[in-house]
Amino acid sequence: MVLLPDAITSFVSFRKGSMDTRLLKKYAPLYVLITPIIIYFCVFIFYPLSQAFYISIQEFGLLGSSGFVGLDNYYTIFDDSDFLQVIENTIVLSLGITFFGFTLPIIPAIALVEITQMAAKRWFQTLIYLPNLFSWVIIIGIWMTFLSPAGSLNSVLISLGIIDAPILFFANEDYARGMIVFQTVWKDIGYTTVIYFSAILSINTDLYEAAEMDGATVWQKIWNITIPQLYPTMKIVFLITLLGSLRTFDSAYLMSNGLISHKITTLALYVYEQGILEFDLGIANAAGVILLIIAISLALAVQKITRNK
Amino acid sequence: MLNDKKFSLYSLILMALMSVMMLLPLWNVIATAFSTNLDSMKPGLLLWPETFSVEGFEVLFNRLEFWRPFANTMFVTVIGVFLHVFLASVGGYVMAQPNLPGKHFLTGIILLTLTIPSQIIMVPLFIVFKDFHLLNTLTSLIVAELVSGFSILLMRNYFEQIPHSLLEAARIDGASNLTIFFKVYLPLTIPGLITVGLFDVVRKYNMFVKPLIFINDPEKITLQIALKSIVMLDNSTSSSDIVTNNVVAGAIVVALVPLVLFYPYIQKFFIKGAHAGAEKG
Numbered sequence: 001m002v003l004l005p006d007a008i009t010s011f012v013s014f015r016k017g018s019m020d021t022r023l024l025k026k027y028a029p030l031y032v033l034i035t036p037i038i039i040y041f042c043v044f045i046f047y048p049l050s051q052a053f054y055i056s057i058q059e060f061g062l063l064g065s066s067g068f069v070g071l072d073n074y075y076t077i078f079d080d081s082d083f084l085q086v087i088e089n090t091i092v093l094s095l096g097i098t099f100f101g102f103t104l105p106i107i108p109a110i111a112l113v114e115i116t117q118m119a120a121k122r123w124f125q126t127l128i129y130l131p132n133l134f135s136w137v138i139i140i141g142i143w144m145t146f147l148s149p150a151g152s153l154n155s156v157l158i159s160l161g162i163i164d165a166p167i168l169f170f171a172n173e174d175y176a177r178g179m180i181v182f183q184t185v186w187k188d189i190g191y192t193t194v195i196y197f198s199a200i201l202s203i204n205t206d207l208y209e210a211a212e213m214d215g216a217t218v219w220q221k222i223w224n225i226t227i228p229q230l231y232p233t234m235k236i237v238f239l240i241t242l243l244g245s246l247r248t249f250d251s252a253y254l255m256s257n258g259l260i261s262h263k264i265t266t267l268a269l270y271v272y273e274q275g276i277l278e279f280d281l282g283i284a285n286a287a288g289v290i291l292l293i294i295a296i297s298l299a300l301a302v303q304k305i306t307r308n309k
Numbered sequence: 310m311l312n313d314k315k316f317s318l319y320s321l322i323l324m325a326l327m328s329v330m331m332l333l334p335l336w337n338v339i340a341t342a343f344s345t346n347l348d349s350m351k352p353g354l355l356l357w358p359e360t361f362s363v364e365g366f367e368v369l370f371n372r373l374e375f376w377r378p379f380a381n382t383m384f385v386t387v388i389g390v391f392l393h394v395f396l397a398s399v400g401g402y403v404m405a406q407p408n409l410p411g412k413h414f415l416t417g418i419i420l421l422t423l424t425i426p427s428q429i430i431m432v433p434l435f436i437v438f439k440d441f442h443l444l445n446t447l448t449s450l451i452v453a454e455l456v457s458g459f460s461i462l463l464m465r466n467y468f469e470q471i472p473h474s475l476l477e478a479a480r481i482d483g484a485s486n487l488t489i490f491f492k493v494y495l496p497l498t499i500p501g502l503i504t505v506g507l508f509d510v511v512r513k514y515n516m517f518v519k520p521l522i523f524i525n526d527p528e529k530i531t532l533q534i535a536l537k538s539i540v541m542l543d544n545s546t547s548s549s550d551i552v553t554n555n556v557v558a559g560a561i562v563v564a565l566v567p568l569v570l571f572y573p574y575i576q577k578f579f580i581k582g583a584h585a586g587a588e589k590g
Contacts, residue, residue, distance in 0.1 A: 027409055029486040034403040037396060037456055038418060044437065044453070045422050051433035108327055111320035114311055124324040126576060127331050133568050133575065135515035137533050141540040141561045145341055145554065146334035150352035186331070208311065218313045247426050250517050254537065268428035275432030276522055288429040295426060 401464025467501030
């Protein structure tokens with residue numbers, strides 16, 4: 001998604017290039033090598049993508065297409081209040097994940113740079129990066145164990161007298177979205193911290209020395225040097241987090257249960273439910289195309305806004 | 310950099326707290342896994358097993374046959390990663406050739422594959438796999454991520470670092486493209502092959518949506534799906550009566566073992582990758 005404008009530029013500049021038969025002969029073996037890969041992409045990515053568009057404007061049943069219906073599938077889903085709820089879920093979750101996922105890691109990144117004990121610094125990096133490797137099943141499994149009604153956290157809170165009855169973290173609709181945002185940030189914070197950490201290390205130290213001579217406090221240095229110097233990295237992290245969050249599937253799928261799924265069913269999960277479970281292919285693909293349009297327009301909008309600055 | 314002793318101390322405390330936040334739930338799961346069936350169900354803070362026990366693991370392997378999905382995942386990961394790295398390096402080799410006519414066009418295709426979220430093509434992809442009679446096979450999982458634009462571009466970056474003069478010298482000596490690829494390029498890009506391979510090991514090991522969609526046969530389910538059935542207490546296995554908390558925790562711990570074993574290498578290459586990413590930004 002990030003790369004779309006680059007892809008377009010590549011195609012445009014190709015037309016300007018010239019072909020020469022002698023060169024073609026020299027490079028023929030290379031084309032033979034890359035052809036199977038291009039065929040693979042055509043069969044397993046581009047063909048399914050074109051099918052997604054095609055099916056979305058068809059009446060599609062178990063036996064295949066039974067005719068062109070134009071935008072009927074799109075009208076049908078936009079008339080469906082469930083679908084509007086799905087759009088709301090996707091937007092709210094996306095905003096939450098993006099906001100916390102791109103701002104919070106700045107704090108540990110700044111802290112990591114200031115730690116002078118090298119061994120501690122390495123250990124902290126190792127520990128906070130670890131959850132990034134875990135699958136969503138493992139992440140949810142770990143937190144379900146820790147936060148279950150008879151689990152460690154509820155038991156401690158009850159014995160301290162802070163709560164009377166266990167908090168149902170995974171079965172209360174008020175917590176559902178928060179739990180997804182929290183677990184996503186927990187999973188990704190180590191990765192993003194490392195990115196910010198190396199960006200801070202590449203800031204010119206003269207800036208800090210000059211500020212020191214002017215008598216700047218620690219907070220002034222962070223606010224007036226570190227943060228502005230991080231802007232370019234923050235833009236990239238923002239875009240990657242935003243586009244990733246729009247694809248939220250695994251966490252929502254795994255957390256879904258009768259009590260909370262209406263709050264956390266995302267567009268990606270809706271595509272799966274309609275297409276794979278209900279086999280309502282026209283509706284599923286219309287939803288998929290809408291997701292693609294949202295993702296591409298957001299990517300282009302963000303790139304346009306950040307490039308102008 | 311800020312040069313402030315007090316702030317450095319606060320940083321240390323903050324990071325220590327954050328590390329506890331990362332470690333505590335994980336530790337809780339490990340302690341639960343090594344508790345008895347009964348202890349694991351009791352309410353209370355569980356940070357050390359009251360009585361050390363492997364009951365949970367026994368249920369997991371003897372009654373739930375957890376080794377089977379584990380073996381399936383290993384099969385898909387080993388063969389899949391090998392093919393993925395091979396194809397990514399072939400693609401990277403071609404893309405690294407300077408002056409290759411049509412290179413921009415090929416780059417365009419590869420970048421385009423990266424812009425398409427997999428969830429959008431999930432349903433048509435399911436039909437494609439059905440038409441190829443690949444549903445309910447482990448082969449489907451190898452085919453599904455046979456090569457990726459991301460890995461090709463990563464390999465290309467490694468190949469491009471090889472001095473061009475070396476390639477020309479080999480050409481003058483009459484070496485064919487294949488000889489150059491196997492004898493000159495691959496040996497010089499071992500770190501690249503390892504990085505692409507490790508990325509793919511984690512991706513294949515954690516693969517979730519594709520096995521969820523493509524595989525129904527209980528004999529062929531993969532680790533993440535088996536883990537899902539246990540964690541979510543999927544009643545389809547008719548074993549919910551024997552799945553106590555220590556069995557759930559045990560399954561999580563077993564699934565974590567390969568990742569933790571690989572972690573030192575993963576960290577070395579991944580964190581380097583993240584650093585490189587930041588520098589480019």
